[in-house]
Each structure stands twice: as structure tokens, then as C-alpha cells.
Amino acid sequence: GAGVSQSPSNKVTEKGKDVELRCDPISGHTALYWYRQRLGQGLEFLIYFQGNSAPDKSGLPSDRFSAERTGESVSTLTIQRTQQEDSAVYLCASSRTGTKDYGYTFGSGTRLTVV
Amino acid sequence: AQKVTQAQTEISVVEKEDVTLDCVYETRDTTYYLFWYKQPPSGELVFLIRRNSFDEQNEISGRYSWNFQKSTSSFNFTITASQVVDSAVYFCALSEARGGSEKLVFGKGTKLTVNP
Numbered sequence: 001g002a003g004v005s006q007s008p009s010n011k012v013t014e015k016g017k018d019v020e021l022r023c024d025p026i027s028g029h030t031a032l033y034w035y036r037q038r039l040g041q042g043l044e045f046l047i048y049f050q051g052n053s054a055p056d057k058s059g060l061p062s063d064r065f066s067a068e069r070t071g072e073s074v075s076t077l078t079i080q081r082t083q084q085e086d087s088a089v090y091l092c093a094s095s096r097t098g099t100k101d102y103g104y105t106f107g108s109g110t111r112l113t114v115v
Numbered sequence: 116a117q118k119v120t121q122a123q124t125e126i127s128v129v130e131k132e133d134v135t136l137d138c139v140y141e142t143r144d145t146t147y148y149l150f151w152y153k154q155p156p157s158g159e160l161v162f163l164i165r166r167n168s169f170d171e172q173n174e175i176s177g178r179y180s181w182n183f184q185k186s187t188s189s190f191n192f193t194i195t196a197s198q199v200v201d202s203a204v205y206f207c208a209l210s211e212a213r214g215g216s217e218k219l220v221f222g223k224g225t226k227l228t229v230n231p
Binding site for chain 2: 031033035041042043044045048056059089091093095104105106107108109
């Protein structure tokens with residue numbers, strides 16, 4: 001597609017429920033990243049995919065968080081047993097591997113609210 | 116460890132004023148990349164510039180200019196003759212160039228408000 005697409009744009013869930021957030025990167029972008037942005041804060045790195053492997057998961061805050069990617073396309077971030085502290089905007093970005101000539105392109109994010 | 120500091124949390128200016136957003140970074144690498152992103156109220160991050168650590172030339176793009184100084188580990192961003200549409204949160208970010216995850220480390224952002 002023309003840009004990075006994320007769905008849903010907004011999600012309200014009850015504490016303790018599981019949620020799935022989806023990211024559809026730009027076609028041809030082999031690198032995919034998930035970030036979290038809490039209200040009024042900067043972006044925190046969560047996980048990086050190169051193709052369908054995840055060489056860097058160092059930012060995932062707990063084992064309630066997991067992500068997968070199908071080939072070089074869609075990625076899903078799953079949060080199990082959501083907590084109120086998980087409320088944030090979750091941003092996805094993609095880029096062309098090994099070429100720093102391009103800035104990372106971000107999606108519009110999914111605003112997650114845990115009530 | 117990499118770190119990006121944007122000491123200015125919020126800046127408010129009147130239209131047509133010039134404004135400089137500060138960014139100071141820390142890294143042990145000699146090869147790295149620096150970025151600026153704009154996040155308007157709509158929320159989407161907009162890429163503004165990428166600069167590699169070997170290129171210290173200042174860059175100008177219209178009303179935007181960037182001053183990269185390795186000696187002070189700074190990569191400051193100046194908007195000349197600011198406009199209301201420049202109101203946004205601006206993020207500075209750092210990425211290592213070698214291997215690994217190529218992840219971006221972001222500063223906490225500077226909220227710029229340009230008043231008419």
C-alpha cells in the first residue's frame with residue numbers, strides 16, 4: 001500500500017481481556033517495528049522484525065506482550081490480560097532493510113484504552 | 116547506551132518568530148544516524164530529516180534548518196518565520212548504523228505552539 005496501515009485506530013477494552021493490534025507495512029519494506037507512546041511521552045521501542053523473524057524483542061515490557069509477522073507483510077501485536085498501564089498509542093513503522101537512505105514510515109497508530 | 120535528550124518540553128512562540136528546538140544525544144558508536152520527526156495533532160509521525168554521523172554539513176529545507184555538531188553531540192532544529200501550521204510535537208531520534216535491530220531511540224519530544 002501507499003503507507004503503513006494500522007487497525008483498529010481506536011480500541012477500548014476491559015482490564016484482563018486480550019487484544020490484537022494489526023500493522024500492514026509498505027509493500028517491499030522488509031523491516032517492521034512496533035513502538036508504544038504513552039500520553040505526553042516519547043516513543044518506546046517494543047520489537048523489530050526483519051522479514052518474519054524478530055531479532056530484537058528487547059523492548060517488550062512483559063510476557064503478556066507478543067508479536068508475530070507473516071512473511072514480509074502483516075504483523076500482529078498481542079497483549080494478553082491487559083492492564084490499565086497498557087493504555088497508550090501503539091505505533092508501527094516500516095523501512096527498507098539495510099538502507100538508511102529512507103526514513104522509517106510510521107502508521108497512524110492504534111489508541112488502546114484499558115478500562 | 117544510546118540516549119536522546121530534548122530539554123525543552125514546551126515552547127510557545129508568536130507567528131513569524133524563529134524558534135530552535137534542541138537535541139542532545141549520547142552514543143558510543145562512531146557511525147550512527149539522527150532523525151527529526153513531526154507529530155501534528157492528528158498523531159501521525161512525519162519524517163523530516165535523516166543525517167548520518169559523517170556528514171556535519173548543516174542542511175536547509177525551506178523554512179527548516181538543522182545544525183549538527185558532533186563536538187557537542189547536538190542536532191538542533193530551527194524553524195524560521197514560524198507559522199501556525201508548525202504547531203506540533205517534534206521528536207529527535209538516534210539510530211545505530213551497524214547490525215542489530217536498527218531501532219530508533221527517541222527523545223521525549225518538544226511541543227511547539229505557534230500562536231497567530
